[in-house]
Amino acid sequence: DIQMAQSPSSLSASVGDRVTITCRASQGISNYLAWYQQKPGKVPKLLIYAASTLQSGVPSRFSGSGSGTDFSLTISSLQPEDVATYYCQKYNSASWTFGQGTKVEIK
């Protein structure tokens, strides 16, 4: 099975900071990668799919990039409402594996 490794596992940044989360696949997955946001006590929300396509209604401060094995999610200007855990997920082949998550907090 292809494994998905996210880093860091947690981060603390100030409002307005640029924040980047990375996700590395153990084998190439083309661009079959999604990013989800899960706020405390809430269900996950799709932010980005196909590695870089912003889901409808998601603020433009969120962006995704990458292809093959290395991907990133960037929040261009961190806002208080972005406090959440972020997960990457691959959706090619026969396993839809999630990364272990990155918890984002405000400093």
Add this chain to the structure above:
Amino acid sequence: QVQLVESGGGVVQPGRSLRLSCAASGFTFSSYAMHWVRQAPGKGLQWVAVISHDEGHIYYADSVKGRLTISRDNSKNTLYLQMNSLRAEDTAVYYCGKTIAGPTHAPIDYWGQGTLVTVSS
């Protein structure tokens, strides 16, 4: 609007069975692949299973193969997860999810609120 409502969770003893349901509305259920994803208390998301729109393609996580069975009834707009030989490590909130597009190889754009399964003696 899209609605997914899970039911059937509860407390069950190890080795017993449980069937979860997910009632779908607000979209053409028979046109979309559907997923089950679980989240153990305080832990991350774990993908469980996916079923194509016509049940022609079904895939499972290795950790549940042979014990959990995903199915659907397109006439009732309902997704199911039959859970047999339950273990303590199956304790989690179980979410159903709709794919953003028809094919199975697509991300989840709508999630239910989840149903809690607790496996304990």
